[in-house]
Amino acid sequence: MTTLHTPAAVPTQPSWRRTLAAYVALTKPRIIELLLVTTVPTMFLAQRGVPSLWLVVATLIGGSLSAGSANTYNMVYDRDIDAHMGRTANRPLVTGEVTPRAALIFATALALISTIWFAVFVNGLSAALSLAAIVLYAVGYTMILKRRTAQNIVWGGIAGCMPVLIGWAAVTGTVSWAAVVLFLVIFFWTPPHYWPLSMRFKEDYAQAGVPMLPVVEGNVGVGRQIVAYSWVMVVTSLVLIPVAPMGWLYAVAAVLSGGLFLAEAHRLLKAAKADASLAQLKPMRLFHYSITYVTVLFLAVAIDPLVFHALPWG
Numbered sequence: 148m149t150t151l152h153t154p155a156a157v158p159t160q161p162s163w164r165r166t167l168a169a170y171v172a173l174t175k176p177r178i179i180e181l182l183l184v185t186t187v188p189t190m191f192l193a194q195r196g197v198p199s200l201w202l203v204v205a206t207l208i209g210g211s212l213s214a215g216s217a218n219t220y221n222m223v224y225d226r227d228i229d230a231h232m233g234r235t236a237n238r239p240l241v242t243g244e245v246t247p248r249a250a251l252i253f254a255t256a257l258a259l260i261s262t263i264w265f266a267v268f269v270n271g272l273s274a275a276l277s278l279a280a281i282v283l284y285a286v287g288y289t290m291i292l293k294r295r296t297a298q299n300i301v302w303g304g305i306a307g308c309m310p311v312l313i314g315w316a317a318v319t320g321t322v323s324w325a326a327v328v329l330f331l332v333i334f335f336w337t338p339p340h341y342w343p344l345s346m347r348f349k350e351d352y353a354q355a356g357v358p359m360l361p362v363v364e365g366n367v368g369v370g371r372q373i374v375a376y377s378w379v380m381v382v383t384s385l386v387l388i389p390v391a392p393m394g395w396l397y398a399v400a401a402v403l404s405g406g407l408f409l410a411e412a413h414r415l416l417k418a419a420k421a422d423a424s425l426a427q428l429k430p431m432r433l434f435h436y437s438i439t440y441v442t443v444l445f446l447a448v449a450i451d452p453l454v455f456h457a458l459p460w461g
Contacts, residue, residue, distance in 0.1 A: 165244065169245050170245065173238075173254075174218050175215075175218040175221075175222075179214045179215060179218070182210065182214050182307065182310045183207055184441065185310050185333060186210055186310040186314040187314065188448040189311045189329055190203060190314045191450075191452055191453070192329075193315045193317075193319050193323075193325075193326070194318050194452075195452045196452060198318050202318065205268040206273070206314060209265040209274075209313075210277070210310055210314075212257050212261035213257070213258070213277040213278075213280060214280075215257050216254050216261060216281050216285075217254075217281045219250055219253055219254035219257065220251075220254045220281070220285035222240050223247055223250045225289060226238070226240040228294075228356065229241050229355075233348075234351060261277055261281075262277060269317045272316040273317045276312050276316055280306050280309035280310075280313070283303075283305055283306035284306035284307075287302070288302075288304075293357060294356070294358070297358045298360075299357075299359070300337060300341045301338055304337030307337055308330045311329040311330050312326055324390050325387065325390050328386050328387045332380060332383050332384050332387070335379045335380035336376075336440075338360075338372065338376045339373045339374075339380065339433065342359075342360055342369055342373055342430075343373070343430035343434040343437070346366065346369060346428065347425070349361045349362055360372065366419035366428065370415050370418075373412050373433070374412045374415075374416050378409065384405055385398075385401055385405075387401075393448075393451050394451050394454075394458060395456045396447055396456070398458060400443055400446075404444055405440070408433075408437070411432060411436050415430060415433050
C-alpha cells in the first residue's frame with residue numbers, strides 16, 4: 148500500500164483556476180460522463196416514461212459526486228504507478244498540484260456529501276448503492292485487484308455497473324430483473340471496452356508493473372477473450388427484450404449496434420492471429436466504438452418506452 152506524502156515538486160502559489168482545474172481532474176470527468184450516459188436512460192425505463200426532472204437532476208448530482216469520490220481515491224492510491232505511465236503522468240497528484248492529503252480529504256468529503264445527498268433527496272437504497280460503488284472501486288478494484296490479477300478489470304468493473312442500479316432504485320426504490328440485466332450488459336461490456344485501451348498502452352502498464360491482460364497474455368489470447376465477452380454482452384442485451392419488456396426500437400438498435408461490435412471484435416482477433424503490428428491491429432477502433440455502442444444502446448433504452456411498439460411475441 149502506498150503511503151501519504153507530499154511530492155517534492157509542488158507548484159508555488161497556483162492560481163485559483165489552476166487549483167480548481169486540478170481538483171476537477173481528480174474526479175476524472177470523462178469517466179463520469181460515461182457513467183451518467185447509463186444512469187438517465189435507466190431511469191426512463193424504470194419510469195416507463197419521463198421521470199421527474201428534479202429526481203433526474205438530484206440523481207445526476209449525487210452520481211457525479213459519488214463517482215468523483217471513487218476516482219479521486221483511485222488517483223491517491225495509484226499516484227506511484229501513474230508517474231510511470233505516459234497517459235497519466237500529468238495527473239495532479241503526480242505533478243504535485245494537489246497533495247495526497249488534500250486529495251484524500253477531498254475524496255472523503257465527496258463520499259460523505261454524495262451519500263447524504265442521495266439519502267435526503269433521492270432515497271436510502273440509492274444512497275447505499277452509491278456508497279457500495281465507491282468502496283468497490285476504491286478498495287475492491289484499486290487496492291485489491293488492479294495490481295494482483297489480470298482479471299482486475301473484469302471484477303473491478305462491477306463498480307462501473309452500479310449507476311444502472313442506482314438509477315433504477317432512484318425511480319422505483321427497488322432493484323428489478325430489468326435493472327439486473329442492464330447491470331450485466333455493462334459488466335460484460337467493460338472488458339472488451341477496456342482491454343483494447345490496455346493493448347494500446349501495454350508498455351505503460353508493463354513499466355508500471357500492472358498485470359493488465361495484454362501485459363501477461365499475447366494479442367491472440369486477449370482477442371479471444373474480447374470476442375467471448377462481446378458475444379455474451381450482445382446476447383445479454385437481447386435478454387432485456389422479454390424481461391423489461393422492450394419494443395421494436397430497442398430490438399433493432401441492440402441487434403445492429405451489437406452486430407457492429409461483434410464485427411469489430413472479430414476483426415481485432417483476426418488481425419491478432421495474423422501477428423499484426425499495433426498500427427495494423429488498431430485496438431483503439433474497438434475502444435472508441437465501444438463508447439458509441441453503449442451510448443446508442445442506452446439511448447434506445449430511454450426512447451423505447453416513450454414510443455413503445457411491442458414485438459409480435461410481446
